Amino acid sequence: MADFNVNLRGVGSVSVIDVKGYLDAHTAPELENVFNKLLDNRQFKVIVNFDELKYISSAGLGVFMAYVETMRENKGDIKFSNMKDNVYNIFDLLGFPILYEFFKEEKEALQKFDSLG
Amino acid sequence: MKLKERLNKVTREHGLENAILATILLFLFNLLFPTHDSILLFICGEILVSLTVIFLYNYIHTYLASRLEFPLSLVLNAGILGALIFFITSGTIALLGDPSGSTTGFFNSLLSILLNFVFIGCAVYIFSTFRELSFLRQKKNPSTYYNTMLVYFALSFFSETFLKIFSGITFIQTAVYVVTIILMGLNSVRVSWIAFLTKRQKYYLLIVSIILSILFGMNYAAVMNDNMIRKILYLFSPGLHTFVNLVMLYGTISFGVIFFTTLFHLPTAEAFDRKAEEVSSMMDLTNLVTQVFDFKELAETITTITARVCNAESAWLITKNKNEIELSSVNNIGFVDADRITNQLFGSGDDDYNSIEIIQYENIIPSVKNGEATFKSIAIAPLKVQGVVNGYLFAARKRDNVFDLDEKKAVQAFADYAAVALENAKLLKESIEKERLEKELDVARDIQRKILPSVIPSTDQLQISALFIPAFEVGGDYYDFFEIDEERLGFVVTDVSGKGISAAFIMAEVKGIFESLSKLIINPRELLINVNDILKGSLDRRNFVTAIYGVINKKTGILNFARAGHTPIHVCSGDKIERYQPQGIGLGLDYRPGFASSLKEMEIQLKNNDIVICYSDGIPEAKNNLEEDFGYDRMDKILQKSHNSDLDSISNNIIQELTVFSKNHSQHDDITLVIFKWNQNN
Numbered sequence: 001m002a003d004f005n006v007n008l009r010g011v012g013s014v015s016v017i018d019v020k021g022y023l024d025a026h027t028a029p030e031l032e033n034v035f036n037k038l039l040d041n042r043q044f045k046v047i048v049n050f051d052e053l054k055y056i057s058s059a060g061l062g063v064f065m066a067y068v069e070t071m072r073e074n075k076g077d078i079k080f081s082n083m084k085d086n087v088y089n090i091f092d093l094l095g096f097p098i099l100y101e102f103f104k105e106e107k108e109a110l111q112k113f114d115s116l117g
Numbered sequence: 118m119k120l121k122e123r124l125n126k127v128t129r130e131h132g133l134e135n136a137i138l139a140t141i142l143l144f145l146f147n148l149l150f151p152t153h154d155s156i157l158l159f160i161c162g163e164i165l166v167s168l169t170v171i172f173l174y175n176y177i178h179t180y181l182a183s184r185l186e187f188p189l190s191l192v193l194n195a196g197i198l199g200a201l202i203f204f205i206t207s208g209t210i211a212l213l214g215d216p217s218g219s220t221t222g223f224f225n226s227l228l229s230i231l232l233n234f235v236f237i238g239c240a241v242y243i244f245s246t247f248r249e250l251s252f253l254r255q256k257k258n259p260s261t262y263y264n265t266m267l268v269y270f271a272l273s274f275f276s277e278t279f280l281k282i283f284s285g286i287t288f289i290q291t292a293v294y295v296v297t298i299i300l301m302g303l304n305s306v307r308v309s310w311i312a313f314l315t316k317r318q319k320y321y322l323l324i325v326s327i328i329l330s331i332l333f334g335m336n337y338a339a340v341m342n343d344n345m346i347r348k349i350l351y352l353f354s355p356g357l358h359t360f361v362n363l364v365m366l367y368g369t370i371s372f373g374v375i376f377f378t379t380l381f382h383l384p385t386a387e388a389f390d391r392k393a394e395e396v397s398s399m400m401d402l403t404n405l406v407t408q409v410f411d412f413k414e415l416a417e418t419i420t421t422i423t424a425r426v427c428n429a430e431s432a433w434l435i436t437k438n439k440n441e442i443e444l445s446s447v448n449n450i451g452f453v454d455a456d457r458i459t460n461q462l463f464g465s466g467d468d469d470y471n472s473i474e475i476i477q478y479e480n481i482i483p484s485v486k487n488g489e490a491t492f493k494s495i496a497i498a499p500l501k502v503q504g505v506v507n508g509y510l511f512a513a514r515k516r517d518n519v520f521d522l523d524e525k526k527a528v529q530a531f532a533d534y535a536a537v538a539l540e541n542a543k544l545l546k547e548s549i550e551k552e553r554l555e556k557e558l559d560v561a562r563d564i565q566r567k568i569l570p571s572v573i574p575s576t577d578q579l580q581i582s583a584l585f586i587p588a589f590e591v592g593g594d595y596y597d598f599f600e601i602d603e604e605r606l607g608f609v610v611t612d613v614s615g616k617g618i619s620a621a622f623i624m625a626e627v628k629g630i631f632e633s634l635s636k637l638i639i640n641p642r643e644l645l646i647n648v649n650d651i652l653k654g655s656l657d658r659r660n661f662v663t664a665i666y667g668v669i670n671k672k673t674g675i676l677n678f679a680r681a682g683h684t685p686i687h688v689c690s691g692d693k694i695e696r697y698q699p700q701g702i703g704l705g706l707d708y709r710p711g712f713a714s715s716l717k718e719m720e721i722q723l724k725n726n727d728i729v730i731c732y733s734d735g736i737p738e739a740k741n742n743l744e745e746d747f748g749y750d751r752m753d754k755i756l757q758k759s760h761n762s763d764l765d766s767i768s769n770n771i772i773q774e775l776t777v778f779s780k781n782h783s784q785h786d787d788i789t790l791v792i793f794k795w796n797q798n799n
Contacts, residue, residue, distance in 0.1 A: 025615070054744065058614035062659030065706060069658070086746065093734075094663065094682035095702025098715045 005052075006030050008037070014045045014113050016106065020052035023060035031060070035067045044076020047109045051082040056090055068100070077101070079109040132176035139169040144230060147353065151226040156281065163278050166237070166354040167271075173241045181249045188253055188310050189318055189325075192375075195246040196329045198239040199368060203332055205235060206339040206346045213345040233353040240364040247371055253310040266300035273297050273363060277355030297363060298370075305371040308378045313393070316386035319379050326376040333368030340365055391426065395527050398422045402534045412436075412542035413445060416535065419510065420448035423531045427496070427524045429512035434535060435459055436500070436508035445508070459511070462497065470509060473498040473529045475520050494519045498532035502540045510535055561621045562587060568628050574598050578671045578796055579606060582764035584772065586735075586788040593620030593662075594733045594787035595628055599635035604672045607635045610683065610731040610791055611664040614703075619660075626655060627662055641666045641679040642718040645704070649681070653708045661705035665731055674723035674795050679716055682706065684737060687753065688721060689728040689760050694753045697721065725797035728760055728767070735788035736771070739779045747778050764792045 004027035005020040015038055023031065038046060048064070068078045081103040083091070091097065103109040143165045153159040184191065209232070251259055276290040314322060339346060340362045350358040382389075402422065409415050416434045424432040431450035436443050442463070447455045462476065477494045492513040500508040510532040514520065520528070565587065575581040583596060593613025601607050609631050613620045630651050631644075638644040644666050652662065665686060667678030678686060682703025685696045699717040706712075723729070730752075739747040755774055759767050768790055775788075 058661070059659075062614060062661070065661065066659040093684065093698070094661070095700070095706060095715065098700075098702050098711065099707055 003027075004030060006034050008034050010043075011047075011110060012114075013043075014047055014110055015043045016047045016049055018049045018052065022055045023053060023063075024055070024057035025059035028059045028063050031063045032066070035063065039067070039070065042074070044071045044074040045113050046071060046076065046078045047106060047113075048078060048080050049082050049106050050080060050084065050087055053084070053087055056087055061091070061094065061096070064100070077113075079103060079112065081106045081109045132172070132179060136169070136172040136176045139165065139172045140234070143169050144234070147226070147230045147233075152352070159281060160278060162354055163275065163356050166357050167274055169237060170241055170274075170357075170360065173237065174245055177242055177245045178248060181245050185249060185253060188250060189314070189322060191246050191249060192322065192325060192329070195243045195368070196325060196332070198242050199329055199332050199336060199365075202236065202239050202336050202365075203339075205232065206336060209346050209349070210339065210344050229349045229353060232349055233357065236350060236361050237357065240361045243368060244364050247304070247367055250310065250371070251304045251307040253307075254313060255307060255309065259304070259307055262300065262303050266297065266304055269293060269297040269300055270360065270363060273359050274356040277359060281355075294359075298366065301363070301367045301370050302374075305367070305374040308375055311375065311378050311382055312389060314386075315393075316383075316390050319383055319386050323376065323379045323383070326372045326379060330369055330372035330376055333365050333372060337362065337365035337369055391428075392523075395426045395530075398426055399530065399534075402531070406534055406538045406541065409538075410542055410545050412539055415538045415542075416446035417448075419531050419535050419538075420446045423510060423512050423528060424448045426531075427512050427520065427527050429496070429514045429520075430492075431455075431511075431513045433459075433511050434500075434508065435511075436539060437506060450513070455511070458492075458495070458513070459509075462495070470497045470499050471501075471506065473525055473532070475525065477519065491515065493517055496520045496525060496528045498529045500532050500536035500539060502536045507536060507539050557618065561618050565621055565624065568595060568625055570597055574600055574606065576671070579669060580764050580794040580796070582768050582790075582792045584768050584788075584790045586772070586784070588616065588735070588784050588787050593624045594735070594789040595624045596731075596789050596791050597628065597631060599632070601635070601639060601668065605639070605668050605670050607639075607666070607668050608731070608791065608793075609635075609664060609666045610733065610789060611662055611704075612683065612733040612735075612787070612789070614659075614661045614663075616786075619657075623656065623660065623662065627652075627664075631666070639668060640718070641668060641677055642716055645679050645681050645701070645716060646713045649704045649708065649712050652705050656705040661703040663703045663734075667731075669723075669729075669793065669795070671795070674725075674727070674797060676721045676723055676729065677718060678721075679718045681716065684732060684734050685749075687730040687749070687756065688723070689730070689756045690724055692757045692760060694756055696749060696753075723795045725795070727795050728756070728764075729793040729795070730756070731789075731791045733787060733789040735784070735786035736775060736790065738786060739775055739784070739788075740782050741778050742781050747775055751778070764794055768792055 003021045004023055005018075007018040007020070009016050009018070017031070017034055019031065021027070035046075038044070046067075064078055071078055079101045080091070082105065083102060088102070091100075091102070096102075101109070101112065103112070146162065146165055150158050150162070153162045181191065248263065251263065272293045273290075276293055280286065280290060311319070311322065340350065340358070341347070347358065350361060402419065405415055405418060409418075420432040420434050423429065431448060433447040433450055433455040434445045436445050442459065444452055444456055444459070473496060475494055475496050492515055494514050496512045496514075498510045498512075499506045500510060510528060512520070512524075512528050569585055570583070573581050573583050581598070585594060585596070587594075593615065594611070595613070596610045597608070599607035599609075611624070611627055611631075613623045613627065627648075630648050634644050634647055638647060645664060648664070648666075656662070661682065663683040664681045665678055665683045666681075667676055667686070669676050676688075678697075678699075680686070680697075680699050680701045682701060685698035688695045688697065697719055699719040701716045702712060732752075736752060737746060737748050741747075751774065752771060755770050756767065759770050762770075771790060772788070
């Protein structure tokens, strides 16, 4: 039905995941695979770029919740960037901005990682 | 045509009556006229005899037709009658001596009539038997030859009569006689039924047929020779004499042919037996495959049949699931041994038997016990469905001769059946599993409904309307009301993330938590903090629960509530609508102190006739064709328009609008809608 695409790229020591389309219970496993790969490679600094994401369901949100602790325990983090308003509203409603860092631009998130070393 | 049909019907339906009537007439006629001196009497007698023969034949022939399944018993019955004739003829000849003796006198003529009846009966019965035998298992309809023979029998029957009327045509009589014999020969070679007998039956038939052939030959000679029997028959009816004579000859020829045919069939009898068994086994299996769904049971049958049909000492069947091999059934070999040999065969590495293979090994030892003969060859056939091998069927033989082509084919055929059965069993299991899951889902849905309050505590002071529409799957929406005291009413609306059984289970737990905590904690914020703590132990990392918990004071109209990641509360005051979304993260998102510190409580003073709406995200997140959300604004507009209506119509309006909006989309989330209206003056 709804299609979903995920792409992983490295920017320095930070991994950027571009998500595209619809992230729901059916497509969430694809994103999980990417996170598992990152854990295997011990890459804990992650930025998720939401520029082309159209929709996220609770199952999609669950993916970030499942991995954020491991990232943080290893001095990394999951940060969000380029989120459209309608997607941000979902995160906002649930109170994610209290728990996660959101950035308008991917660059800002990268800078945040860089400033912390 | 019609007349013929009716005649046929009469003769068929009243076969017995006709036969009895003709017999009685014939009997009386002969009693009245012991000798047929005048030509008229003679012709009458002949006609009566022929009618009796025809009616008897019709009757017996339909009777025999019902026993075609047992050709051997047909043969045996004919043989017994043949023997009876033999004893009567030899007895009569021995007792009455030469043909010059007298046949007159009442007693003598009575005796002769009875004797003739016995002959008629026996001859007709035997004749009918031959008819059935020559029609048995024929691919082409043999009736042309047969009917021609019948005509010639009739001609022979009446040839004496003609001779009596028009003397001097003896050559015709001889010609008819010879043609009849040729036709008998032609009809006698139709013995294909012999091929279908088992080996044992063939041996039996071989002995019986040679005895009967000789016996009938002797009968023929006895009837032909100039003796008392011939005289009795001839005096009674020359036609009958000819008929009996021909039947005896027919018997001699027929049984002779049967004897030689059987003799020639004997060498292939075993092969034929095996083929027949193979075919019948296949038929049994075809039935089993569609009827038996327990694969083990079927595997048992398949190994048994394989060993038997393929002349193998042992057979066993293994199934392969991914790379795990499981022994399903064994025949005449221990599980341990079968397992060991299988491993031996597959251990060598090149273990893909994609088509049937015969393996000859010197060193396959069938049993760990000493002294047993070794297997000389093993046939391995893959259980293949759509190119995928799901297992193997083994047949092992201790004798020196290798499996021949036929046996190889048979093993493969059985393996194919096993493959189909295995696939069936798998599909059935899957469909049962699916059905089971669907039933469970039904149960879960049922439970979900029961978890929701059955009675809404609506009063004049505080009117309440609550609506819940589940999505197709079981969801995780939950709402409830708790009467804290006479003035205060607690309420909760929650939404468990995810769908299906897991969400339903969490929802049930959430209900339990809220129900017990609502009795202990009145403050909404504190209550939610406690719920979050309790959920820590039971929520999966990626699951969360959004909730709104509030308390309304019916007397003062004060609404206190806290929101944990849930959709906002809308308050409609006149046509003014306010959305309240105090800070608060979803339950289960954070178990650290951050949850409590970020959770804010809110207090709202309601005015008279204010409407408060709580709902789950199934409403704002419902989508239309363009993948747009229903959102908050659409709901607010409906509220604005209908805030003066009663609560149920407001609720209906919202759902109606929502249905129209998302008409081409299936509902993918539960929908919960709880509406309150506070009346100050009551």
